[in-house]
Amino acid sequence: MTAEARPGVSMVPGAEFRSYYDRAVLKASPWEIDIPIYLFSGGLAAGSSLLAAGADLSSRPGLRRAGRLTALGGLGVSLVALVHDLGRPGRFLKMLRVAKFTSPMSVGTWLLATYGPLAGVAAAGEVARLVGGPKSLGLPGQLLAAVERPAGVAAAVTAPTIASYTGVLLADTATPTWHGAYRELPFLFTASAAAASGGMGMLAAPVSEAGPARRMALAGALTELVAERRMEQSLGMLAEPLHQGRAGRWMRASSWLTAAGAVGTLLAGRSRVAAGLSGLALLAGSWCTRYGVFEAGQASARDPRYTVVPQRERIEAGEATPSVTAGSPAP
Amino acid sequence: MTRTNSLYGPLDPARDAGYVDPPPRKGFFTDTSICIGCKACEVACKEWNEVPDQGFDLLGSSYDNTGALGANSWRHVAFVEQGSGSTGTRAPVDLGMPTVRGEQEDAAEAAGGDSDKPDFRWLMSSDVCKHCTHAACLDVCPTGSLFRTEFGTVVVQDDICNGCGYCVPACPYGVIERRKGPSGAKNVGIAQKCTLCYDRLGAGQEPACAKACPTDSIQFGDLDELRGRAQERVAALHERGVSSARLYGHDPQDGVGGAGAFFLLLDEPEVYGLPPDPIVTTRDLPSMYRRAGVAAGALLAGAAAAFLGGRR
Numbered sequence: 302m303t304a305e306a307r308p309g310v311s312m313v314p315g316a317e318f319r320s321y322y323d324r325a326v327l328k329a330s331p332w333e334i335d336i337p338i339y340l341f342s343g344g345l346a347a348g349s350s351l352l353a354a355g356a357d358l359s360s361r362p363g364l365r366r367a368g369r370l371t372a373l374g375g376l377g378v379s380l381v382a383l384v385h386d387l388g389r390p391g392r393f394l395k396m397l398r399v400a401k402f403t404s405p406m407s408v409g410t411w412l413l414a415t416y417g418p419l420a421g422v423a424a425a426g427e428v429a430r431l432v433g434g435p436k437s438l439g440l441p442g443q444l445l446a447a448v449e450r451p452a453g454v455a456a457a458v459t460a461p462t463i464a465s466y467t468g469v470l471l472a473d474t475a476t477p478t479w480h481g482a483y484r485e486l487p488f489l490f491t492a493s494a495a496a497a498s499g500g501m502g503m504l505a506a507p508v509s510e511a512g513p514a515r516r517m518a519l520a521g522a523l524t525e526l527v528a529e530r531r532m533e534q535s536l537g538m539l540a541e542p543l544h545q546g547r548a549g550r551w552m553r554a555s556s557w558l559t560a561a562g563a564v565g566t567l568l569a570g571r572s573r574v575a576a577g578l579s580g581l582a583l584l585a586g587s588w589c590t591r592y593g594v595f596e597a598g599q600a601s602a603r604d605p606r607y608t609v610v611p612q613r614e615r616i617e618a619g620e621a622t623p624s625v626t627a628g629s630p631a632p
Numbered sequence: 633m634t635r636t637n638s639l640y641g642p643l644d645p646a647r648d649a650g651y652v653d654p655p656p657r658k659g660f661f662t663d664t665s666i667c668i669g670c671k672a673c674e675v676a677c678k679e680w681n682e683v684p685d686q687g688f689d690l691l692g693s694s695y696d697n698t699g700a701l702g703a704n705s706w707r708h709v710a711f712v713e714q715g716s717g718s719t720g721t722r723a724p725v726d727l728g729m730p731t732v733r734g735e736q737e738d739a740a741e742a743a744g745g746d747s748d749k750p751d752f753r754w755l756m757s758s759d760v761c762k763h764c765t766h767a768a769c770l771d772v773c774p775t776g777s778l779f780r781t782e783f784g785t786v787v788v789q790d791d792i793c794n795g796c797g798y799c800v801p802a803c804p805y806g807v808i809e810r811r812k813g814p815s816g817a818k819n820v821g822i823a824q825k826c827t828l829c830y831d832r833l834g835a836g837q838e839p840a841c842a843k844a845c846p847t848d849s850i851q852f853g854d855l856d857e858l859r860g861r862a863q864e865r866v867a868a869l870h871e872r873g874v875s876s877a878r879l880y881g882h883d884p885q886d887g888v889g890g891a892g893a894f895f896l897l898l899d900e901p902e903v904y905g906l907p908p909d910p911i912v913t914t915r916d917l918p919s920m921y922r923r924a925g926v927a928a929g930a931l932l933a934g935a936a937a938a939f940l941g942g943r944r
Contacts, residue, residue, distance in 0.1 A: 318902065319903050320905070328806040328807075348931070399776040401774065464931055472913075475802060483919070487920070487927040488927045491928065494931070516938040623886050626866065
């Protein structure tokens, strides 16, 4: 049993490997759908804060409103997803007892603790305007009116880190397909955030103001497609989970939706309906990317092949660390 | 973060964690060549550490009904049945029950050679948390719940862990796990693993598994001394013709900076369910952060260009 490759996966020549009753060597993360939701909503919020600040500084009130409110919504979804993952709100507070550079989750917590309130203040200014103008709210309203732009700009400066650190969050694990993609994941996730937030801007802001959103969406979508290809190239056999099973379906959907969204943006971005549909496609494509990468990693951890074969190849190639002293093959 | 080898390479982990004058680093040397598969270690560990039971499973993998290390199994005895030639074909096994001498035995004797040597071997190995020099679980823990003890071991503080689960995919050996149940057990939802009996160490006692091991397959002691002893043992086995003996996890130059719990194995690590060449994920963390920084900068610049670059 130990020498047998599994039926159905032994088609790849030279991929035979030994395992302990075909059991996983690694443990897959216990994370469920909360985490890909957070990857998506955090990225959407971050990109939207960038668009909102740019719109604010370039007098595009419709795009600013769309960006700030999307950022608020994305932030809210993110917090709900993170707390749900932990089980109860009090557990989140334990993240705040340390700041650790070696833990991307700790770094992310502090980035979120910086970015969140800033984006929240900017969004509060927008909400105040919707309910009758900040001036109608007395002194707090005046204060809000004074700080909403600086807060929005500061949120935009910190936002890109929210979009990119999640790539490190997944990559800094032993999960083969996540760690193997550590060079590309921050770029893939940042591009995905740009595509999603650009798409949301096209969907929610007037076409006349949405030029920057279209440009961001297009650049994001193209970068996302390129980064995904490069990731697959550097992953080698660890790219297989991106093509198989559930993860494979999501990744294929991601490519098609992102490409369709990009084409739609390029050809018909100034038509209200086409802009909305393209925006939706980009949002959906971004979600599919996050979920597909998440699932592919989980699958790679559950299959001992993706742990043993690359490490064994390293040993055969003489590139391994001295994990094991020389012993002759089994008699 | 910038200290030498703080993320990768040889290191004294207790000193690196800030202990000024720590006691010698403690660890396990598990000599699987004398493991008899009695599972006394599993039982002693469960008893001492109040590790809940998993229910009654029959896994169909030789005498192993534990399966793997996890939240509720801090020691795991692996059983590998190997026939010669193709290792692992599950041909019927002669258990050596008393029988009347028959034709087969006569034929074997006539053929001469190794007729007294069985055409079969049983590998047994008690696996445990490796207490890595560079422990990914500890490094990625966002709460500080996982910490380095003065003995150089890695321990979860149950009351601080918030159940984020990040340590679980970080471990290159698949050891640590979030406890899922059984309901009513303590620390459900909390990451759990071997503590190298931190409470017993503090009282000058050896860990429960080593204490219970009837053959001294599990040896506890100062890591430096254990490493020396292991070298001698593997040399002695080679001399006696057991050429398949090898050490696993003993070298400070390996991918985790040397394991605090290392092994003498009789076959490739993956046969026992161990990764053949694990490398701690944090080796690449500085590079990951650099790339994330570049990606964030590109997004900021791209967004600025989207506003400055074109028409409305």
